[in-house]
Amino acid sequence: HIIHWHEAGSDATADHFSWDILALAGSDQTDNPNYKAQNSGDAFGSPDGLVFDNNGILWVQTDVSSSTINQKAYQGMGNNQMLAVDPADGHFKRFLTGPNRSEITGIAFTPDNRTMFINIQHPGETDSGTTAPDEVLALSSWPDGPAAGRPRAATVVIQRLDGGVIGS
Template identity: 60%
Template sequence: CTLTNNSDRGKEGKAPVDAANPRANNVFGHIMHWHEEGADPAAARFKWDILVMAGRTDGDDPKAKGSMQGAAFGSPDGLSFDHQGVLWIQTDVSSSTINKKAYEGMGNNQMVATIPGTNEYRRFLTGPRGCEITGIAFTPDNRTLFINIQHPGEGGDDITDPANPRAVSNWPDASPNGRPRSSTVVITKADGGIIGS
């Protein structure tokens, strides 16, 4: 499961750091791995561990450091396994935070893939400005992937100006007269192969 972020963790009057939430001011979030008793998804008991602490792969600040190798990411939100066991992670960094302060230089929301146990994370796609990457579905043969681009053009702390709707983005059609619109993206490989291979 994902903890998208927990920037209040450890602050006075807020919940303290604990085993499941080991980082104070956790602006990047983390992903937990559940192990259901008896490998039964309906089990009432489970064990857990932290699969990955999201964050930066550069710099020396331990509060900002991710535990992954490869692509840095923050605010994990959507999770899905494909038919090959690859874990796909979709991010939802707030428009008021993206590319600012701790997130400076990390880019737009994205989708990252990993094979659990490898600790290697690879960026698969990056969304347009002001969007969240959300929703994921594969065809049974794993040759077509569907993802959603939600609220492209969201302006963060600024109210979007109806007279200038393209101030942040004009996704998906780049029309000079259009407005940014949510959409579903269909992804296939040029050679017709399996996504993620």
């Protein structure tokens, strides 16, 4: 879930606060009310990285465990992803989807919001976290493809083709 805290008097040192729920993460392909998405827009699970950009857009990165991705509570969500949220209306929109069995993490922007940096962590991770040397391509060959060997973590640089502000 994503919870919005309101410190008393907008003071981060206040000793009390109120709160509301921005999103209840979950699948839109389940009948179980405990796992059902209750947000506007694309379904997601396990929100992990949260960053506001200079324009007030909330960027959400997910980290569903490789052992549970696309199963039970996470059925139908696909790979981990990054979403953009307009806090004014709470609508979640998928911005990118990560490679198989990876986590999207670590977001940073240039001051003008025209360049974004994100990290792809542990692509091709197995349920146990280890891969036999002769099976390194069993779950992913990102980013170089099958001829290049073991999947690798990477930092990805994102820019708009027109040079504009990301998220506008």
